[in-house]
Amino acid sequence: MKKRFFAIMIAAVLIVMCAVTPAYAAVSDKPRVVDKADLLTDEEEAILTAKLNEYSQQQNCDIVFLTEPDMEHEDYSFYEGNVADFADMYYESNSYDADGVLVLILLKDSSGGRMIQFSCSGKCMKRLSDDEQNNIIDDIYFSLKSEDYYSAYNTMAYEINDKLTPKLSWYMLPLAVGIGFVLAMIIMLVMRSKLKSVAMQKGAADYVRPGSMRVTASRDTFLYSNVTRTRRESSSSGGSGRTSSGGGSHSGVGRSF
Amino acid sequence: MALHEYKCPCCGGAIAFDSTIQKMKCPYCDTEFEMESLRGYDEDLKQEGTDNLDWHTDAQSQWTEHEEDALRSYICHSCGGEIVTDANTAATECPYCGNPVVMMHQLKGSLKPDYVIPFKLDKRAAVEGLKKHLKGKFLLPKVFKDDNHIDEVKGIYVPFWLFDADADADIRYRATRVRAWSDSRYNYTETSFFSVYRAGGIGFDHVPVDGSSRMPDDLMESIEPYDFSQAVDFQTAYLAGYLADRYDVDADQSAERANVRVKSSTEDAFRQTVQGYATVTPEATSIRLFNGRTKYALYPVWMLNTTYKGEKFTFAMNGQTGKFVGNLPTDWGKFWGVGMLITAISSALIYGGMWLWQLL
Numbered sequence: 001m002k003k004r005f006f007a008i009m010i011a012a013v014l015i016v017m018c019a020v021t022p023a024y025a026a027v028s029d030k031p032r033v034v035d036k037a038d039l040l041t042d043e044e045e046a047i048l049t050a051k052l053n054e055y056s057q058q059q060n061c062d063i064v065f066l067t068e069p070d071m072e073h074e075d076y077s078f079y080e081g082n083v084a085d086f087a088d089m090y091y092e093s094n095s096y097d098a099d100g101v102l103v104l105i106l107l108k109d110s111s112g113g114r115m116i117q118f119s120c121s122g123k124c125m126k127r128l129s130d131d132e133q134n135n136i137i138d139d140i141y142f143s144l145k146s147e148d149y150y151s152a153y154n155t156m157a158y159e160i161n162d163k164l165t166p167k168l169s170w171y172m173l174p175l176a177v178g179i180g181f182v183l184a185m186i187i188m189l190v191m192r193s194k195l196k197s198v199a200m201q202k203g204a205a206d207y208v209r210p211g212s213m214r215v216t217a218s219r220d221t222f223l224y225s226n227v228t229r230t231r232r233e234s235s236s237s238g239g240s241g242r243t244s245s246g247g248g249s250h251s252g253v254g255r256s257f
Numbered sequence: 258m259a260l261h262e263y264k265c266p267c268c269g270g271a272i273a274f275d276s277t278i279q280k281m282k283c284p285y286c287d288t289e290f291e292m293e294s295l296r297g298y299d300e301d302l303k304q305e306g307t308d309n310l311d312w313h314t315d316a317q318s319q320w321t322e323h324e325e326d327a328l329r330s331y332i333c334h335s336c337g338g339e340i341v342t343d344a345n346t347a348a349t350e351c352p353y354c355g356n357p358v359v360m361m362h363q364l365k366g367s368l369k370p371d372y373v374i375p376f377k378l379d380k381r382a383a384v385e386g387l388k389k390h391l392k393g394k395f396l397l398p399k400v401f402k403d404d405n406h407i408d409e410v411k412g413i414y415v416p417f418w419l420f421d422a423d424a425d426a427d428i429r430y431r432a433t434r435v436r437a438w439s440d441s442r443y444n445y446t447e448t449s450f451f452s453v454y455r456a457g458g459i460g461f462d463h464v465p466v467d468g469s470s471r472m473p474d475d476l477m478e479s480i481e482p483y484d485f486s487q488a489v490d491f492q493t494a495y496l497a498g499y500l501a502d503r504y505d506v507d508a509d510q511s512a513e514r515a516n517v518r519v520k521s522s523t524e525d526a527f528r529q530t531v532q533g534y535a536t537v538t539p540e541a542t543s544i545r546l547f548n549g550r551t552k553y554a555l556y557p558v559w560m561l562n563t564t565y566k567g568e569k570f571t572f573a574m575n576g577q578t579g580k581f582v583g584n585l586p587t588d589w590g591k592f593w594g595v596g597m598l599i600t601a602i603s604s605a606l607i608y609g610g611m612w613l614w615q616l617l
Contacts, residue, residue, distance in 0.1 A: 166612045173608060180604030188596045191396050195585040198479045203522035204464045204515075206482035212423070212460030215530055220432075225449035232444055 030064075030096055032056060037067035037107050039149040048153055055161040061124050062100035063160055065153050066090060070108040079245070081110030084254055087119035088244035098122040101160055101252075105149060109256070116144060118252030124164065125241065125251040132163045133253045144257040263357070263497045271335060271356035273498025276376035276557075276576075281494055292494060333358065345469065348414065348493075348501035359493050363503040372488040372554040373414065375495050376576040380410055383559035386574045386581040395595075398588040401565050409562045412576065414496055414555035415477060416468035416504035419485070420461070420515040421550040424523045427456045429541040432534035451534065455527045461519050465556065466511035468504030472558075473571070474514075479582040480575040483556055487577060491555065501555060508551045520544050 032052035033045050040048065052063045071079065071086060079086045087104040096102075099122035106115045118133045136159045143152035241251050263272045263281065270285035281290040331340040338353035347363035350356060378386075384407065391402050430453040437446050463485040467477040489495075523544050531537050557576025562569060565586055572583030 168608070168611055172611055176608040176611065177600065177604040179607050180600045180602075183603045184596045184599035187599055188396075188592055192587055192592065194394055195396060195587055197390075197582040198473075198475050198584050200475045201478040201481060201518060203525055204461055204518040205522050205525065207461050207464045208522065208526070209460035209462045213457070213526055214459070215455060215457040215527075217427075217454060217456035218530070219452075219454040221452045221454070223450040223452055225447055227445055227447045229443040229445045232439060232442060 030062070030094055032062065032064050033153075034064070034066045037069040037105070039067045039105065039107075040153070041150075044150045048150075048157060051154075051157045055157060055164075056097075056100075059161065059164045060099070061122070061164070062091075062096040062102075063157070063164075064091065064096060064100065064102040065156070066102055066104045067149070068104060068106045071106055071110060072108060083109055083115055083117045084119065084242065084250075084252065085245050087117045087252070087254075088121075088242070088248060088250040089246050091119050091121055091250075092244060092246045092248045096121075099124050101128055101164075103153075103156060103160075105144070105152075113256045114144070115254055115256045117254035120251045121248065125249070127164050127166075128160065130251065130253050134255075136160065136163070137253070137255050141257060263359075263494060271354075271497075273357045274375065274495050275498075276379045279375060279377075281497065292489075292492060329360070331358070331360065345471070345502045345505045346500070347503045348496035348499060350498075350500075357497045357499070359496050359501075361493065368503050369553075370416070370491040370555045371552045372419075372485075373491045373495050374483060374485075374488045374554070374556050374577050376412060376499065376557040377487075378557075378559070378574070378576055378579050380412065380559070382579060383410055383412075383561060383574050386559070386579060387561055387572055387583075390572065390581045390583065391585070394585060396587050396592055397585050398565070398591075401586055407561050407563050409560075411560045412499040413558050413560055414499055414501035415472050415558045416502055417465040417477075417554050417556050418468050418504070418508050418511040418515070419463040419465055419552040419554050420512065420519070421463065421548070421552070422515075422519055422546045423458060423460045423548045424519055425456075425458045425545045425547070426523050426527055427454075427541075427543040428524065428527050428539060429454050430528075430531055430537050431540050432531060432537045434533070435535045452540075453531050453534075453537070455530055457527065459523055459526050461522070463552070464515050464518055465554075466514045468506050468508075468511055468553070469502045470505050471502060476571065476573045476582065477558070480558065480573050480578075480580050483575065483577055488554060496555075499557075504553065508553075512549075512551070516546065519546065 031049070033040070033049045035045055048065060052065065056063045066087070068086075071081065071083065076086060079089070083104070083106055086106075087102055090104070091100060091102040100120075101124050102119040102121075104115075104117040104119065106117065109115045116137060118128075120128050120133075136156055139159060140152040140155050143149070143155065241249065244250055264270070265272045265283035265286060265288060267288045268283060268286040270283050272281050272283045272288075272290065274280075275282040275289075278289060280292060282288070283290075329342050329346065331342070332338070333340055333351040333354060333356065335356045336351060336354040338351055340349065340351055340358065342349055342360070345363070346360060348357070348359045351358055387407065391397060394402075432451045432453045434449045434451070435446060436449070437444065439445060463483075465481065465483060467474050524539065524542060528537065528539075559574040559576050561572040561574070561583070563572075564570070568586070570583060570585070572581065574581045
């Protein structure tokens with residue numbers, strides 16, 4: 001009995017450990033640094049590619065950096081200057097993994113300015129929030145302004161990996177232990193209750209004369225009613241969820257610099 | 258005082274009631290006797306029970322008045338030994354020769370029970386019942402289970418008052434129904450309030466209340482229910498071989514407990530007729546009892562005692578149905594050890610789950 005109990009517990013722990021361990025599996029082999037605007041040297045590209053490959057494997061999603069010189073190009077007229085849709089469609093049409101993050105640096109948008117745009121797909125829409133994206137942009141804004149794109153992407157690669165890595169707040173552990181303790185006490189008290197079998201009877205149901213129950217009057221009278229209403233919670237999670245022109249769901253913030 | 262031993266007409270040995278064959282049986286010559294044939298014998302015994310009490314006052318001058326009130330002494334007809342019991346003992350066995358004896362005067366007049374449910378299960382069944390009771394209890398100390406030796410097993414006829422009553426009830430409830438719906442902006446909850454009235458009646462037969470102050474009430478109620486259909490008219494012969502007490506809590510005192518139980522069950526029964534509501538709260542309850550009748554009966558109980566770490570544990574088994582009850586000690590080391598282990602494992606699982614949640 002005891003051995004079986006421990007075996008079940010160990011099996012449960014192993015199952016959860018297997019489940020929570022990131023699966024180093026099917027992320028795409030597509031290029032993760034696409035420098036169309038030629039903002040990076042070959043050496044810088046190689047270093048960033050190596051980093052993104054490593055981080056993508058770790059996070060089980062595709063992390064892609066894309067630079068684009070000009071969206072006014074006639075090939076991109078389809079997007080009508082919508083930079084976010086352009087980034088989303090680039091990720092979708094190049095068959096990257098369903099879960100991923102693409103960061104586009106565009107040198108010339110429809111208004112002629114420079115812009116950085118995030119496009120998150122699948123689980124990364126939840127794992128990398130808009131606030132976290134804005135924090136990343138804040139951190140690299142000076143580098144972008146000074147056109148130090150390698151430094152900007154380098155910092156971004158590190159921060160995206162860091163923010164995609166699941167983290168638990170300090171209070172989560174005591175919370176988990178507290179819930180675990182309450183759960184354990186419930187189980188143990190249920191077990192202990194099996195040791196108690198002496199108690200006064202609540203009634204005399206065993207001694208009701210068969211067929212003696214009779215209801216001679218039965219009235220259900222409606223008195224009044226009241227109605228309360230509460231405003232419905234917005235179903236959105238606070239992110240910038242959107243649908244691309246290709247029909248895919250994405251999120252991600254953008255900012256000019 | 259009147260004391261009777263059932264003597265075997267064949268060999269003169271003391272005979273006792275055998276629960277397995279439901280007859281009287283002589284343990285010496287194995288002769289069996291039908292209970293019906295002893296009915297006339299009982300009548301004779303009642304006549305014998307009119308012995309005067311004078312001899313007792315001459316016996317020992319050192320008894321105080323209080324002690325005399327609480328004790329009874331008898332002379333065993335078999336060996337002549339003196340049997341000292343408390344004032345409520347109605348049947349016991351001689352401590353010297355082991356012969357079963359019945360104190361006739363404890364069962365006479367208003368003390369005579371109306372019914373008795375004879376023992377259906379024997380001592381061996383009681384011991385087996387205890388073994389079964391100890392099985393599958395994870396937190397029971399292993400030492401208690403392994404080294405368990407029973408100090409005492411006693412078959413006792415416990416006095417019970419049986420209450421028959423009809424109950425008329427008028428109960429008014431406040432009940433609510435809840436309906437919920439929503440539109441694009443709001444969630445709506447409509448709560449409708451109703452006044453629900455129910456009236457009617459219900460009958461109860463043979464609600465037992467322990468009439469012995471020596472028996473813990475909760476222990477006696479825990480081994481219920483008894484099947485009264487197997488009760489028979491009282492005969493003292495059924496007591497031979499067992500212990501028996503006469504009541505020392507009278508019917509009026511016991512009625513209070515019967516009323517509580519009947520009222521509770523009446524309320525429950527009528528509550529079951531109020532259906533289709535989210536909440537039902539009784540607002541006014543009026544329950545009237547009538548046709549109340551009280552009977553006095555002896556019910557069979559096996560009592561077992563054991564001692565663990567200086568603490569006495571008492572178990573009881575329904576001598577008719579075999580229902581076995583008795584609180585058991587807790588292995589607190591195991592309680593906290595396993596509790597901490599479950600805490601550690603479940604905390605790890607919960608913490609892992611929280612981590613996993615971020616990946617989904």
